[in-house]
Amino acid sequence: MKKLKLGLFPKVVIAIVCGALLGLVLPDAVVRLFKTFNMLFAQLLKFIVPLLVLGLVTPAIAGLGKGAGKMLLAVVVISYISTIFSGFLSFGGANLVVPHILEVGELSPEGVQAKEFAPFIELKIPPLCDILTALVLSFMIGIGIIVTNAPALKKGFDEFGAIVKLTIEKVIIPLLPWYIFTMICEMSAKGVIAAVMGSGVKIILTGVVFSILYLILQYCIAGAIAGKNPLRCLGRMLPAYLTGFSICSSSAAIPVTHRCTLRNGVSPEIADFVVPLCSTVHMCGSTIKLAVTSFAVAYIFGIDVPLAAYADFVLVQGIATVAAPGVMGGVLMASVGLLESIMGFSPEQTALVMTLYLALDGYGPACNVTGDGAIALIIDRIFKKKQ
Numbered sequence: 001m002k003k004l005k006l007g008l009f010p011k012v013v014i015a016i017v018c019g020a021l022l023g024l025v026l027p028d029a030v031v032r033l034f035k036t037f038n039m040l041f042a043q044l045l046k047f048i049v050p051l052l053v054l055g056l057v058t059p060a061i062a063g064l065g066k067g068a069g070k071m072l073l074a075v076v077v078i079s080y081i082s083t084i085f086s087g088f089l090s091f092g093g094a095n096l097v098v099p100h101i102l103e104v105g106e107l108s109p110e111g112v113q114a115k116e117f118a119p120f121i122e123l124k125i126p127p128l129c130d131i132l133t134a135l136v137l138s139f140m141i142g143i144g145i146i147v148t149n150a151p152a153l154k155k156g157f158d159e160f161g162a163i164v165k166l167t168i169e170k171v172i173i174p175l176l177p178w179y180i181f182t183m184i185c186e187m188s189a190k191g192v193i194a195a196v197m198g199s200g201v202k203i204i205l206t207g208v209v210f211s212i213l214y215l216i217l218q219y220c221i222a223g224a225i226a227g228k229n230p231l232r233c234l235g236r237m238l239p240a241y242l243t244g245f246s247i248c249s250s251s252a253a254i255p256v257t258h259r260c261t262l263r264n265g266v267s268p269e270i271a272d273f274v275v276p277l278c279s280t281v282h283m284c285g286s287t288i289k290l291a292v293t294s295f296a297v298a299y300i301f302g303i304d305v306p307l308a309a310y311a312d313f314v315l316v317q318g319i320a321t322v323a324a325p326g327v328m329g330g331v332l333m334a335s336v337g338l339l340e341s342i343m344g345f346s347p348e349q350t351a352l353v354m355t356l357y358l359a360l361d362g363y364g365p366a367c368n369v370t371g372d373g374a375i376a377l378i379i380d381r382i383f384k385k386k387q
Contacts, residue, residue, distance in 0.1 A: 012358045015181035023188025028117065031189045034182035036119035041179045042347045043125040048164070048172060049337040050127045050134035053320060055164035057135065058157045061142025071383055075274055078375055079282035080318055082218065086284040087314035090210050090291035098299050101202045117186055130341060135319055168333060176358065183351040199300050200356050207292040211285050211367040215374075218284075222374035226381040228265065236263045237373045244369040245362035250279040257369045264373060266380040274379050278372035283321035285367025286331040290317060293356045294339060297349055305343055313342045331364070332357050 023031065129137070145154045215234060223230030240257040244250060254276055261271045291314065298305045320334040332354060339345045339353060357364075 011177040012180055012355070015177040016184050016355070016359065019181040019184030020188045023185040023190075026185065026189065028189070031117050031186055032120055034185050035117045036121060038179060038182040038186065038351070039119045039347070040123060041175060041182075042351070043123060045172070045333075045336050046340075047125045047127045048167060049333060050129050051164050052168060052333055053134040054138050055157065055161035057138035057320075058142045058145075059154060059161050061139060062145040062154045062157070071273060071379065072277070074382065075277050075375065075379060076281055078378060079278055082282060082284050082371060082375065083287050083318040083321065084314050086214050087287045087291045087318065088311070089214065090207075090288045091295060091310055091314070093210055094206070094292050094295040094299075097206055098296050101206070102199055102296060102300050104299055104302055117189065127337075130337065135316065172333065176354070179351065180355045180358070183348070183355065199296070200359060203293055203296040203356055204359060206296070207289050208363050210292060211288045211363055214284060214288060215367060215370050218371050218374040222377040226377040228377065233264045233373070233377065234370070236260055237370045240373065241366045241370045244366035250283070250365045250368045250372075253365065253369045254279050257372055261373045261376045264377060266373075266376045267384055270380045270384060271376055274376040275372055278375055279369070281321075282372055282375060283318075283331055283364075283368055284371045285364040286321060287314070287317060288367065289357055289364040290331070290335055290353075293353050294343060294345075297345070297353050297356070298343065301349055303344070303349075309342055309344070313338055316342065 141153070141157070144150070145157075216230075219230035219234040222228075223233055237257075237260045240253060240260045243256040244253040257279070258271055258275045261275055262268065266274075294313070295305070295310070317335050317338055320338065321331050336350060336354070339350045340347070345353070
């Protein structure tokens, strides 16, 4: 019999359930051991994220600059505007909705009287650079490769990116459920798990609703530009949405997204170009997930995040998501450093964002790939006659 393999989503669910139950009965020494693992893994995440950005964004930029011309620029600009616009809309919506469904400060030290668990050892793994430095360096090198046509340098970064991607897929992603398990176990032992789980369901459902509303808005705009019925076009993208939801990957859903885009009347040459490119640069659904989840976590912990800091997070995260293609959880991995460096989250708060993000991972990629079809409609309207 073939070995049974569970996807990331079932593993996260199992981690949450086991952590919540075992945290109630495990002795403090075992919880401290789990806390030690949690702390070490958090340090490893901080170390790997700048390398992920440098290793994946650089060759992506270098590859995007070959022979695409004005259409490339149009797709990238529209995708980035859509991504950050979804973040700002989610921030505004969360401001309106979250105060009515969550209680401010309910997970703050003042709101929850909980004992603390110290790790047995503390080990610091400082990253080679922060994520903003990695982003700037990636753009500098990527654009430099395009201008100077440096094949050896591009090959080097392609190979470096492959190593980083392998590390993410073989080390980081497999250990994520254990990281979530140890975090949930500690929260259960502290006595705050009921508040977290109750809040988590509300946060996830809020993100799902926001993503669906944003898709309707996208297709209303695309339909107006392309002169087509937006609801009919959105309905034809349903197989792409369900595929992205089930396999939790924008890149893996490309064949289905491409087929649905053609059904909407987009020319084959436009669809061939736009759909694979958007799977790399258009991450509106993932941004909605991060925006809603991070705002809600800040709210329930009683953290006051200034609007300027949140705007900075959305703008930079929209660039950081270029590191996401081909890596399960890549958007989340690329944004972990921003949660702490820009939003001021603690490792525990960042871990909670990761847990809620992964608890229903599918609706982010589903929104991403469905939104790609809207961008294809716009690009087809602009460039079809020119082509």
